[in-house]
Amino acid sequence: MSKIESIFKKAKREKFAIGQFNFSDFTQLKAIARASKELDIPALCGTSQGEASFFGKTNAVALIKKFREKEKIKLYLNFDHGKSYKELKEAVDNGYDMVHFDGSDLDFDKNIRETKKIVRYAHKKGVLVEGEVSKIGGKSALFNKKAEKFTLTSLEKIVRFIEETEVDCIALDVGNIHGVFTEMPKMELERISNLLREVSCFVVLHGGSGIQKKEIREAIDRGVVKININTEIRVEWIGAIRDFLDKNPDEIVPYKIMPEAEFAVYKKIREKMKLFINK
Ligand SMILES: [Zn+2]
Numbered sequence: 001m002s003k004i005e006s007i008f009k010k011a012k013r014e015k016f017a018i019g020q021f022n023f024s025d026f027t028q029l030k031a032i033a034r035a036s037k038e039l040d041i042p043a044l045c046g047t048s049q050g051e052a053s054f055f056g057k058t059n060a061v062a063l064i065k066k067f068r069e070k071e072k073i074k075l076y077l078n079f080d081h082g083k084s085y086k087e088l089k090e091a092v093d094n095g096y097d098m099v100h101f102d103g104s105d106l107d108f109d110k111n112i113r114e115t116k117k118i119v120r121y122a123h124k125k126g127v128l129v130e131g132e133v134s135k136i137g138g139k140s141a142l143f144n145k146k147a148e149k150f151t152l153t154s155l156e157k158i159v160r161f162i163e164e165t166e167v168d169c170i171a172l173d174v175g176n177i178h179g180v181f182t183e184m185p186k187m188e189l190e191r192i193s194n195l196l197r198e199v200s201c202f203v204v205l206h207g208g209s210g211i212q213k214k215e216i217r218e219a220i221d222r223g224v225v226k227i228n229i230n231t232e233i234r235v236e237w238i239g240a241i242r243d244f245l246d247k248n249p250d251e252i253v254p255y256k257i258m259p260e261a262e263f264a265v266y267k268k269i270r271e272k273m274k275l276f277i278n279k
Helices: 003-014 026-039 049-055 057-070 085-094 108-124 155-165 190-198 213-221 231-247 254-277
Strands: 018-022 043-047 075-082 098-102 128-132 138-142 169-171 178-180 202-205 224-229
Touching: 003 018, 003 128, 003 224, 018 026, 018 075, 018 254, 026 043, 026 057, 026 075, 026 231, 026 254, 043 049, 043 057, 049 057, 049 075, 057 075, 057 085, 075 085, 085 098, 085 108, 098 108, 098 169, 108 128, 108 155, 128 155, 138 231, 155 169, 155 190, 178 231, 190 202, 213 224, 213 254, 224 231, 224 254, 231 254
Parallel strands: 018 043, 018 224, 043 075, 075 098, 098 128, 128 169, 138 178, 169 202, 202 224
Antiparallel strands: none
16 A cells, blocks of 8 residues: 555544645745644645646656655655646656546546546556546636536546546545635535445545635545645745735845745645644
């Protein structure tokens, strides 16, 4: 069993969740590492397609490995919302600990076929796979409007998807959405319990940014083991840089500007980790 799988098992048993924090620059990754080290809590670091192509898959793998092996910080790497077999095969070959195939834009049968293909390849190398059958809308940004309500996929369909593909984790739609809105949709968290009565899969909550603390706790109590955070990290990162440059418009030295961003991201991640772990 891979390390990350045993962490998820423990999380499910003991009712806590692991945060997935996305990054696309080194200050964000350092912030995740610092929070993880200080609290002694494992974390998944996520790269979406855009983030991975900017940062470089091999750079991401090498740095995570460095933190884990040299500094004993429990960081793991997930490829977030991969859309093709080719991209995810490359992530597996490069040493990602986990990959998420998002086939929610494909028709149901094609999604099953493609996901199966990835599961077969990844499992041979001990890599976990997260699947997605119901589209979780929005994107990791700030919106000055109410979130629109999406139609949720039937649980029967999701159960069939999990059983046929043998994915390890499922990105479940419970009314969640990527991004932060002025008003978030109402969550249907009982879907988590209902699904887990049918299958033994690890449930992942996407669009964790902007979800109320109370709902996060309920989702964890119902069995969610991974919660993805991206927007709130981006907001902290850019906010700190903007503030610093407003106050110091002539500053040009990266190592004087970027610690502000790193510290802001670290504080946010620390807050989320404590919430997810229930400390
Ligand atoms: Zn997502």
